[in-house]
Amino acid sequence: MGVMSVRRRAARGGNCARRFVLVAPAEAVKIAGVQTDSAYQLVRLNNGICSVRSLVDGETFHPVVGPVAEAEALYVRQLRLRERLQRHTGEFVVWDVGLGAAANALTVLRATQDIACQIRLVSFDHTLEPLQFALRHAAELGYFGGYELPLQELIRTQRVQFQNGDQKVDWEFHHGDFPTLLAGAGGAMQSPTLAAAPHVILFDAYSPARNPAMWTLPLFTQLFQRLNSGRPCALPTYSRSTILRVTLLLAGFFVGVGHATGEKEETTLAANTLELIDEPLDRRWLERAGRSHSAEPMTEPVYQIAPLRPESWERLQAHPQFRAVS
Helix, strand or coil: CCCEEECCCCCCCCCCCCCCEEECCCCCCCCCCCCCCCCEEEEEECCCCEEEEECCCCEECCCCCCHHHHHHHHHHHCCCHHHHHHHCCCEEEEEEECCCCCHHHHHHHHHHCCCCCEEEEEEEECCCHHHHHHHHCHHHHCCCCCCHHHHHHHHHHCEEEEEECCEEEEEEEEECCHHHHHCCHHHHHHCHHHCCCCCEEEECCCCCCCCHHHHCHHHHHHHHHCCCCCCCCEEEECCCCHHHHHHHHHHCCEEEEECCECCECCEEEEECCHHHCCCECCHHHHHHHHHCCCCCCCCCCCCCCCCCCHHHHHHHHCCCHHHHCC
16 A cells, blocks of 8 residues: 655635525524535535535534634644654554544644654544535635545545654544444454554534434443553543533543533543543532433433433442542
């Protein structure tokens, strides 16, 4: 396999023409009368940045501040990726759960390309269509500069190796339903390339109401079981809901308050060690969760809300995190 090279280029904001649809941050947007030959569409956010909208799912990717700004806040800075990579020796494994239009993965690569290291980037999604659509509109989106050829090879062969500034990148794509893959159907997760546990998980699925299968307790339990207890791993995600945080805790993770992004005052950061969490959830949060009407984890891929069951409340109180924080 040939090795490509990507020259250092900064991401820039996309220049959306007036023909694109303006999307409000609340996401309660009905798009009507739009001509498109795809299940996806370019939209212009209130700040003028372009993003991608799935017409079928009715969801806009990175809907408030745009793809690059959200990924920088939620993943690059919150995970202290530059600092971790500078201290790391050997291969650094990143799982990208929800490749989408590749904004998260590309932002991570661009933000760390001056650090000499070796990155294995493992992306998962049930479709490559949003990435293919986004590449056709790379100029408007503005974050693809220099990565078009590696992405075209990734789409074609599902794997690409290239030199990204000072770092070597081995990027692979796994096509399919992530809960099914994670459950090991057909031996998918036994692939040699998936044998190494991740150091970081970029978790960016559609919302629980739209895609509940990606937010269940069995899924996060299986994901936690894939981690190596001797390899610190952090998982940030955009939601701050009580039900998500309870789900992560009962799956085995330590959980904390994540950085703000866009209009979200806080997000969520989970990890297999408290050392990666600056602001762990405390007993006051635990008490609020116990009173919440929406805290019981989903065990089936059906969106529903309910207060904690007695057995879940008992397990939650026994979590080691609440013996470690005041």
